[in-house]
Amino acid sequence: MAIFxxxxxxxxVQGITGSEGxxxxxxxxxxxxxxVGGTNPRKAGQTVELxxxxxxxxxxxxxxxxxxxxxxxxxFVPETGTKTAVLEAIEAEIPLCIVITEGIPVHDTAEFWAxxxxxxxxxxxxxxxxxxxxxxxxxxxxxxxxxITSEGRIGLVSKSGTLTYQMMYELRDIGFSTAVGIGxxxxxxxxxxxxxxxxxxxxxxxxxxxxxEIGGDAEExxxxxxxxxxxxxxxxxxxxxxxxxxxxxxxxxAIISGSSGTAQAKKEALEKAGVRVGKTPSETAAxxxxxxxxx
Amino acid sequence: xxxxxxxxSDRRRARARLLVDAAVTRRAARRKQRTEIGPPVDLFExxxxxxxxxxxxxxxxxxxxxxxxxxxxxxAAFAAEGTPEVVVKAQVKTGGRGKAxxxxxxxxxxxxYEKAQRIIGMDIKGHTVHKVLIAEATDIQSEYYLSFLxxxxxxxxxxxxxxxxxxxxxxxxxSNPDAIARxxxxxxxxxxxxxxxxxxxxxxxxxxxxxxxxxxxxRLWAMFTDEDATLVEVNPMVLTxxxxxxxxxxxxxxDDNAAYRQDxxxxxxxxxxxxxxxxxxxxxxxxxxLEGEVGIIGNGAGLVMSxxxxxxxxxxAFGGIRPANFLDIGGGASAEVMANGLEIVLSDPSxxxxxxxxxxxxxxxxxxxxxxxxxxxxxxSRGEEVDRPIVVRLDGNKAAEGRAILTEANLPVVEQVDxxxxxxxxxxxxxxxxxxxxx
Numbered sequence: 001m002a003i004f005x006x007x008x009x010x011x012x013v014q015g016i017t018g019s020e021g022x023x024x025x026x027x028x029x030x031x032x033x034x035x036v037g038g039t040n041p042r043k044a045g046q047t048v049e050l051x052x053x054x055x056x057x058x059x060x061x062x063x064x065x066x067x068x069x070x071x072x073x074x075x076f077v078p079e080t081g082t083k084t085a086v087l088e089a090i091e092a093e094i095p096l097c098i099v100i101t102e103g104i105p106v107h108d109t110a111e112f113w114a115x116x117x118x119x120x121x122x123x124x125x126x127x128x129x130x131x132x133x134x135x136x137x138x139x140x141x142x143x144x145x146x147x148i149t150s151e152g153r154i155g156l157v158s159k160s161g162t163l164t165y166q167m168m169y170e171l172r173d174i175g176f177s178t179a180v181g182i183g184x185x186x187x188x189x190x191x192x193x194x195x196x197x198x199x200x201x202x203x204x205x206x207x208x209x210x211x212x213e214i215g216g217d218a219e220e221x222x223x224x225x226x227x228x229x230x231x232x233x234x235x236x237x238x239x240x241x242x243x244x245x246x247x248x249x250x251x252x253x254a255i256i257s258g259s260s261g262t263a264q265a266k267k268e269a270l271e272k273a274g275v276r277v278g279k280t281p282s283e284t285a286a287x288x289x290x291x292x293x294x295x
Numbered sequence: 296x297x298x299x300x301x302x303x304s305d306r307r308r309a310r311a312r313l314l315v316d317a318a319v320t321r322r323a324a325r326r327k328q329r330t331e332i333g334p335p336v337d338l339f340e341x342x343x344x345x346x347x348x349x350x351x352x353x354x355x356x357x358x359x360x361x362x363x364x365x366x367x368x369x370x371a372a373f374a375a376e377g378t379p380e381v382v383v384k385a386q387v388k389t390g391g392r393g394k395a396x397x398x399x400x401x402x403x404x405x406x407x408y409e410k411a412q413r414i415i416g417m418d419i420k421g422h423t424v425h426k427v428l429i430a431e432a433t434d435i436q437s438e439y440y441l442s443f444l445x446x447x448x449x450x451x452x453x454x455x456x457x458x459x460x461x462x463x464x465x466x467x468x469x470s471n472p473d474a475i476a477r478x479x480x481x482x483x484x485x486x487x488x489x490x491x492x493x494x495x496x497x498x499x500x501x502x503x504x505x506x507x508x509x510x511x512x513x514r515l516w517a518m519f520t521d522e523d524a525t526l527v528e529v530n531p532m533v534l535t536x537x538x539x540x541x542x543x544x545x546x547x548x549x550d551d552n553a554a555y556r557q558d559x560x561x562x563x564x565x566x567x568x569x570x571x572x573x574x575x576x577x578x579x580x581x582x583x584x585l586e587g588e589v590g591i592i593g594n595g596a597g598l599v600m601s602x603x604x605x606x607x608x609x610x611x612a613f614g615g616i617r618p619a620n621f622l623d624i625g626g627g628a629s630a631e632v633m634a635n636g637l638e639i640v641l642s643d644p645s646x647x648x649x650x651x652x653x654x655x656x657x658x659x660x661x662x663x664x665x666x667x668x669x670x671x672x673x674x675x676s677r678g679e680e681v682d683r684p685i686v687v688r689l690d691g692n693k694a695a696e697g698r699a700i701l702t703e704a705n706l707p708v709v710e711q712v713d714x715x716x717x718x719x720x721x722x723x724x725x726x727x728x729x730x731x732x733x734x
Binding site for chain 2: 079080103104105106107110111113114115118143144145147148158159160161162163164165166169184186187188211213214216217221237239240241242243244247263279280281282283
């Protein structure tokens with residue numbers, strides 16, 4: 001089954017004619033994903049060639065959906081135009097919109113998130129500044145490398161791209177149902193909690209790995225949610241124990257302000273909720289192996 | 296709507312000016328490489344107040360001084376205008392200035408000189424004072440608190456307003472939580488005068504100050520959105536005995552992601568930035584200086600953050616060896632980026648070993664390995680001798696090919712370890728064994 005993204009998902013790429021859109025559109029196709037079309041208002045009616053496949057280009061998300069039955073949008077539009085692109089996707093009521101673009105001003109994210117809420121959350125937003133979603137063997141929407149892992153029973157939700165890849169690679173023999181990169185910005189659409197809830201309900205997922213990092217209180221709230229609502233085993237990892245207060249570590253959201261948002265506080269909250277937390281990514285992977293063995 | 300006409304024209308002016316500024320900035324941004332990711336920009340009080348003044352948020356008359364002589368001249372000019380009493384305020388990006396003796400009243404030019412002389416150069420919680428703000432002394436009847444900020448937990452904006460200002464809002468939150476109003480603000484509808492008044496009333500600001508405070512709040516919101524701020528705080532917002540509402544102190548944090556459409560460069564502060572960080576920024580590298588001995592280079596913010604932790608963890612066994620920096624070279628890792636990264640990391644004299652930690656996702660490890668080989672060649676041709684050991688861990692996409700390239704290159708300073716934990720341990724061990732540079 002997997003969560004959010006299945007073999008039936010029909011993907012459209014917003015910004016398909018740009019360099020990122022073309023490159024990753026081709027990679028998605030190569031991974032067996034149904035990339036059914038893309039948008040660029042200035043190139044509507046043309047096609048774009050991705051690894052030998054001609055993919056149709058439409059003017060708008062709504063047109064693409066009507067013509068192709070697309071139900072997932074992956075946004076590669078540069079940060080100067082991302083807000084407009086996402087607002088358009090929400091307006092068209094596409095069920096899932098994955099925003100890969102990084103460096104989006106938080107006022108823009110706040111605005112499109114508020115708009116999605118006002119429209120009744122008909123569109124699930126993932127990201128921004130995230131690697132996307134991969135359901136190995138089924139579909140790959142975003143920039144997660146398709147060949148580093150295999151299909152299996154672990155669900156993964158992560159704020160960080162490379163740590164996602166690292167974990168998928170370390171556990172490639174067990175494999176993943178779905179990996180969701182939710183992004184590390186101060187405001188994101190889909191949260192750890194949303195993914196935990198979906199993994200709990202997914203019969204193909206047996207255990208969940210949750211990767212967090214400093215900043216905000218999303219991990220603490222996820223811990224409270226796990227305590228109340230998750231029966232499947234959860235293994236956690238938190239990055240940023242050595243990060244100093246007041247300095248950002250790459251992700252716009254990865255900043256410790258005052259006493260809140262520290263890695264230690266997150267680790268303690270997760271452990272209190274019964275989550276086993278690894279000290280390093282490799283130790284975390286080893287914990288997952290242990291958990292899977294005992295199932 | 297009281298005062299709306301005046302506000303409208305002010306804001307129109309402000310907006311017209313901003314449109315011009317924004318166009319200039321957009322042109323500059325297009326020239327700039329887009330790989331740069333910096334920290335949010337915290338402003339000094341004097342910079343925050345410059346912005347307040349631009350947006351029509353009333354502030355006391357003030358001017359910034361770099362030297363005691365300037366402080367005297369500014370105070371003399373204020374005295375000539377009939378306000379000889381001033382406050383000399385240390386400009387540092389930390390709280391507790393008053394307690395540290397960084398805020399002093401002066402009764403005239405000579406006194407301002409003396410106070411400035413004492414404050415400039417002072418150390419406040421590790422921050423050296425380079426500038427003082429000379430502000431006309433204000434009689435205070437009441438002190439309030441007002442801010443707009445990003446509410447991460449609820450994924451929206453929020454205003455905090457309180458009749459109890461002038462002290463840490465966290466303290467009020469503990470001692471008298473009812474005195475603090477937290478009002479959600481929709482990014483879609485924002486703050487007009489009616490909403491501003493709702494915020495002010497919720498904070499229980501008394502009627503005699505409410506109308507002016509609401510006007511101040513409305514202008515503060517315009518600044519919050521137009522400048523792409525993540526925090527604008529007025530503390531204290533004061534009511535004077537003659538019935539004026541003023542922003543006596545201010546704190547502003549700007550969103551660096553919005554730098555492409557804002558003129559935030561003007562707030563850059565070379566004096567309080569680490570010199571290596573400044574040079575890294577010039578080379579468009581995402582580098583943060585830390586206190587430690589193992590230089591770190593990696594790809595992806597989360598992996599690099601994790602690398603710091605793993606090194607610190609491994610370093611415990613070697614007498615407390617710590618990571619010396621954060622450096623995310625992102626995807627690609629071309630020879631030039633790798634060379635620049637190595638050069639920056641090695642320019643830190645406290646670095647005794649380097650750990651290059653790359654997981655090849657989209658990035659292929661063979662390209663990274665070639666990058667490392669060329670980078671060392673490039674550094675040698677620039678006359679930079681690489682004299683400290685470099686531990687490299689390559690994993691993921693084309694790891695075997697990458698490792699083979701490094702093995703074949705047979706570089707004396709490079710040592711390969713296959714796992715992240717093992718490589719961190721080796722880098723810590725090498726750092727512990729090496730003498731400090733210059734020792």
